[in-house]
Amino acid sequence: MDEKSGGLAGITVGETAISTVGKKGKGLTYRGYSIEDLANHARFEEVAYLLIHGTLPTKVELNTYKKRLIQGQSLPIAICRVLEQLPVKTNPMDVLRTAVSTLGCLEPESLRHTAEFIADKLMSFCVSSLLYWYAFQTNDQHLTVISEQNSIAGHFLYLLQGHVPDAEFRKALDVSLILYAEHEFNASTFAARVCTSTESDFYSAIVAAIGTLRGPLHGGANEAAMKMINQYDDVPSAEAGTRLLLEQKAVVMGFGHRVYKESDPRTSIIKPWAKKLADRFGDPKKFLIAEAIERVMWDEKKIFANLDFYSALVYFYLGIPTSFFTPLFVISRLSGWTAHIREQRANNRLIRPLADYIGPDPRPYVGISERT
Ligand SMILES: CC(C)(COP(=O)(O)OP(=O)(O)OC[C@H]1O[C@@H](n2cnc3c(N)ncnc32)[C@H](O)[C@@H]1OP(=O)(O)O)[C@@H](O)C(=O)NCCC(=O)NCCS
Incomplete structure (x- = not known):
């Protein structure tokens, strides 16, 4: 393959x-x-x-x-x-x-x-x-x-x-x-x-x-993103923490996408809602931390926030359990x-793809008493 x-x-x-x-x-x-x-x-x-x-x-x-x-x-x-x-x-x-x-x-x-x-x-x-x-x-x-x-x-x-x-x-x-x-x-x-x-x-x-x-690589990413945002108390710790994750080659949840390569078009729609709710509650801390993570991800790796990242924040401000x-x-x-x-x-047809075989060559069966 x-x-x-x-x-x-x-x-x-x-x-x-x-x-x-x-x-x-x-x-x-x-x-x-x-x-x-x-x-x-x-x-x-x-x-x-x-x-x-x-x-x-x-x-x-x-x-x-x-x-x-x-x-x-x-x-x-x-x-x-x-x-x-x-x-x-x-x-x-x-x-x-x-x-x-x-x-x-x-x-x-x-x-x-x-x-x-x-x-x-x-x-x-x-x-x-x-x-x-x-x-x-x-x-x-x-x-x-x-x-x-x-x-x-x-x-x-x-x-x-x-x-x-x-x-x-x-x-x-x-x-x-x-x-x-x-x-x-x-x-x-x-x-x-x-x-x-x-x-x-x-x-x-x-x-x-x-x-x-x-x-977590699919829908679970929004919960993982919220848990990550929650780990930080302020912008400097979020920036340092994100840099550390990248140094450790960790996957940062709520970032990247299999199909989109430069940006997720949904992020520019949901992010302003996160900001609006942060302003309404007079509680910008989590939003600023999220923006700090986003900034580091882009500056260091050119990886963008996907829908899950700011949706997590919208849900947080709405008081929805993670x-x-x-x-x-x-x-x-x-x-x-x-x-x-x-x-x-x-328009159905059975979905049944093929695989390249990479296992052992054909070999004789070994009786249970002869196995070591
Ligand atoms: C969505 C995802 C699985 C796509 O993966 P993919 O198409 O297989 O992307 P790749 O693994 O080929 O990524 C290419 C490079 O970007 C890096 N990368 C991609 N997403 C990353 C992330 N979220 N954090 C850190 N590095 C990331 C990869 O490590 C890889 O780096 P390398 O070339 O140095 O090895 C991946 O971006 C990811 O795991 N994101 C986090 C989970 C997430 O938010 N999922 C929801 C998607 S809507």
Whole structure:
């Protein structure tokens, strides 16, 4: 195998009409719309609809869609009982993986529960499952999970904070959900497509994707970035600490990208939101520390901050527990995954690549009594 193609880097493995990532002259687009336009003008629900159905919704379609999202807020009693069994130390990504898998046992994909029907339900369902589990394990509380908020960001913040969220906070979260919604053949989406290509069911593809997103080189980077920012008390210690990490050849979380080589177009959209929230709270310390890390990474290695880095800070200012950062990525990316699962099904062929064999030459079998 060509050394460069390790990790399939630079290899095109299929076609998609859903998004462009780093394509010359196109930038990052969802179904042809620029990420800048979507983040500035659309709500997350419009973007999720666009990704899944291919067109921006009309007013009527959007209202119907939001009603379906609200219907997805309730949790079957069996799901509540399962969530109550999961220890407080469980990784919240495992909570989501388990909740989705359990729902797949209770309401398997069928002519009634189509992939689209399940997808609409899963976004609100994942928010409800995560917050129900959290409230039960931390406060022994059976949380009422129906918020009646007609947005995913509103539903999440309502369940987390216990009241109707501030409009600016809701908008900040909404923008991050838009930015996280879709990114072509990234690892978790590819996992969902591989699973789908075997003609497996919708839930299995989503569970495969959640498990893949969990790793720190993918979705887990936003949590790792926050933990790193939290290690520093001020700008000088952040600068020195980052230099040390680079000297040690460590991977600095929230930086770099497999496809983008000079910058991540999502960073210039999310960073101002981190600044806005820092100013609103009169608490610039973490923002200044983050900027110091970003500066050193660029000056020393010409490596740029990716979406995860400043999203982490936005979530921090919104008071979201660090361990919920990657689950929020799941909740948003469900829309992109669903679009890819549908696209894979529409023109399916089993995904089954080849490997170059580098093991031993053929050799005779050795009986157990003769082995040393
Ligand atoms: C995303 C990521 C896996 C892409 O990796 P990749 O395409 O395999 O990139 P490479 O490993 O080829 O990187 C090229 C060079 O940049 C360095 N590099 C890339 N990202 C780096 C980072 N975050 N910190 C330090 N060095 C980094 C590599 O060490 C390598 O240096 P070298 O040529 O001296 O060996 C990688 O940038 C990374 O691990 N980032 C941190 C995790 C993260 O934020 N993930 C979310 C991505 S949206």
